[in-house]
Amino acid sequence: EIVMTQSPDTLSVSPGERATLSCWASQSVTSNLAWYQQKPGQAPRLLIYGASTRATGIPARFSGSGSGTEFTLTISSLQSEDFAVYYCQQYNNWGTFGQGTKLEI
């Protein structure tokens, strides 16, 4: 099983600032990496797939990068609605999720 590890567990950032979230895979997943946002009481929402392609309707302030084993999600200027938990998921080999990063004010 490919283990996904996210860092940090919690990130405290102010609105308007930039947030950088990291995700590592225990072995290469090439570019088969997705990012999701989850708010309390809601299902996850797809943000990024293919490591860097924004899903339909996702604002341009969300961007993804990386390949192989190291990936980054960047939110360029945080809005109030961006404070949530973010998960990475590899889908190269029986998709597995990271433990999540909580983005808090």
Add this chain to the structure above:
Amino acid sequence: EVQLLESGGGLLQPGGSLRLSCAASGFTFSTYALSWVRQSPRKGLEWVSVIRGSGDGTDYADSVKGRFTISRDNSKNTLYLQMSSLRAEDTAVYYCAKDPLPYSSGYYGFFDYWGQGVLVTVSS
């Protein structure tokens, strides 16, 4: 508008059985692979099972293999998960989730739409 609506959750004892359903609308049901993904405080998000659009191919996480069966009825636009020999560690919110693109011979394994989730609690 794509909608996925799960039902069938509940509280049951270890060793019991339960069937979850997911009613879908807003897309051509038979052309998309569908999955069940669960979430628990202990294990986080875990992909449980997937079924191809035609229903002729399935796959399971090792943790549920031999106990859970995924199926679909393309005439009713409904996805199912039959769960048996349930354990405390199966306690979770179960989501049905849709692949992002049609894929006749397989699945992508990431998800552009999710249902609202249904809670399954296994406890004595």
